[in-house]
Amino acid sequence: MKFHRRTLLTLAGTFLPPFSALHGRSLDTDSFAPQQVVVKLFGAGLGSLDSYGTGVLVTAEGHVLTVASHLVSAGFLTAVTSDGKRFAAETVATEPSLDAALLKLKTEPSDQFPCIDLKSALDPEPGTPVLAWSNMFRVAAGNEPVSIVHGVIAASVPLEAVQGKWKFPLQSRVWLIDAITNNSGAAGGLLTDDSGRPVGLIGREIRHAVSGTWVNYAVPLTTLRPAVEAMLEGRKLAAAQPQRNTPALSARELTARFGLALMPAVLERTPAWVDGVIPGSTAAAAGIRRGDLIVLIGDAVITSEADARRRLAEYRPGQKIAITVSRDEQLQELSLVVAASATDNR
């Protein structure tokens, strides 16, 4: 994409048809800029997990914000920009507490993209009319414009949702929307006000923990902005790019330091199953049991046994670690304090 600034601005004015009269008033054509910043994502799906999703360009160099879904963790992502061009996309970082992932399109250094300015994101009140822009149901292909649905911000609430049997890890206030955004491929799309100004990131296909109904929600961009900035600057710890300066603990070190043994890594991605806990150890004190599956350490999703050893290596004596395990199909959050006596000889 060898765009120049002028080309981009012209595109916004001419490429797209005029937006007419939502809620009885006319909107100028620039409102269609969301069409330009939303990208269609394609990756690996399996069974009920779709192979497609949506993302939003947040930098001119081609950083894309989306949800931290299976598409991101599986890798091999392709992004299709509004002009129909295809790019490979790699994960820069994820932020599980906000269910956010930052991708980078593999581009030429000179490539420039239209993007939203997160600093200009609005924080509207419930009752505000909104539009949701997404690749839902993969209706649009190539350079075809993404689907738009309309609605109103119904409430601003903490999300209590489940994904299958799991508690959904998102720990932020979200907007509930009265439009149906809970659709295949819509997650990671852009929520704007009815003038096209950016507001939020469309959430995933999850159900409410109590009612079991499908939740239509979006995470405010004002909430996501610090995390995106951190991910851009590489400040935040990120599962996708483990910090290389702390080597992973060996299985022996893990047992020595925490009194914890994990199922040996027979495959590249052997899950972090707890194989044994030494009585009286730090792990035992935290309540970890044989058979637990470690799913979160701090706010990082643990995808494998190796991932757990790498993550636990980062903590120093006296630090408190929040470890979330899955036990009997329930998530349990345990607290582990790294004991001074458990320090190894280094």
Added chain:
Amino acid sequence: MGRCSVCLLVFLSTLTPLTAEDLRQNERQRIEVIQRIAPSVVCVMDSAGAGGGSGVLISADGFAISNYHVTSGSASFLKCGLNDGKVYDAVLVGIDPTGDVSLIQLQGRTDFPFATPGNSDNVRAGDQCLALGNPFLLASDFSPTVTWGIVSGTRRYQYPANTFLEYTDCIQIDASINPGNSGGPLFDIQGRWIGINGRASFEKRGRVNSGAAYAISVNQVLNFIDHLKCGLIVDHGRTDFTVESDEQFNVIVRQVSELSEAWRRGLRSGAILESFAGRQLSSANDFQNVVGIFPEGTRIPLVWRDRSGRHSATVRLGPLHSFRKAPELPQERRQGPPDEQAEAEAQEQPSAELQKLFIARDGFSNYYYNQLATQQLLTPLRMRLADIPPAAAWKIQLNSVEQDPGLQAELVVTADTIGLRLNDRSWLQNTTQPNMQEEPAMFPGFLIAIGQLHRMLQKEGPAFDELTAAGKTLHLPSGRTLKVLNARSGTRLARWYFDDQEALPVALDLEPEAATDEIRLIFADWKTWQGVIFPERLGIVDPATEQVRWLQTSDAIGKQESGK
């Protein structure tokens, strides 16, 4: 920040907030529009008054459009409820199975309220829209349910999902669409009819609204409406070549049938197809979308580019499915009661008067309407021919004008022979067993076409095996939308074109032999000569250039006895 200098600065919008009075006025206008359009909305049921979907009246004489998947569960007769609370008898007229459209006619009134179509090509994503219909069969008093939403996308293509129902160039909306809405109208916020709601993305919630529904564009419906009124099983078109998209958003021609018109015009694999039917293309989806909105038999202009430059030509679309009978849909696609036994028992016998309005025949949805439409073309033709004495033979003098000054031709036509003398050469064609060797190279097929004209202008009526009205189509190169009468004799199909002013045909397209170019004649200024009616000017379309070569009639004589 340097980075943000290229961000789209679109967030400077200075909209003034709506006042409470604005909102009230919008609401009043919306209510007024709904009151105006609701009477045209039809609740479509089978003849037992069960099951159902929706429809929309399009004319005061009771013609109404619905989905094929709504009416296909019913027999030829239906019951329809309007928002006056009354139930009307209706008869199935025409079907377009591929496009999922059907035409029915409500009976008993000549002043039905009806919807006025808008131009669906002008619909834009973001436009407000109103969907009216009978979701979940809620309207026990037949007052339609109204749902409001926005257009989520236009020019969408939806693959035939396990069926032949293909949605091309359709309008995607977020207004709630549920089972029972099918066949009902989509209106823009001014109350203009812009589509037929027929399909939705149903997924994890089951068969209920998911915020993604699809309406067949009214422009596509209107392309088929005259065909439907002719009681046909209307077919969609296909091309004799395939295309695919490339990475640069070009549409590349792949396989071209060597027997096709496109091949004869020079279209080859590897060419870039720039436009089709006047629409610029940037993907194979674009192409599918355009092809899908035309009936079979439509002549379409196309433009392509290859190593030797840019070319244009016209090609006729072939038939896609050639259904001889109304095709069956999988049960889950049909609406209405699944228990056919119960249905059959509950159905009341339609009145004798109603039964007259339906004639079953292969290749037709309702042959009664085809007879009606065919007679509407033939009756004025016969009246016009009644003025002249019967003539078994013609002798016609023709001179060329413009391109070929000095060209002189004489035509002698009888029931079984056509003779042409063109300057110093002559040809003799046998009409019962025509031979392409006996055709002038300058206009191959001309003699055979003149033979067909002779059959058409018989005083006792056209002499063909079968005459069927075939709707209206765009005629090229005139660019006029004209009525079509298909005349078959043996396997030969002649397409005769009629306008509203002239009882006599204004054009003829005829394929003289399989896999050869059509001979395309234009008839201008019909004149009664000495015992014969013949056009003063006869145009012949050059298939390669689409230019018309005109011949001027200087004299014509009709004779009672054979002119051999």
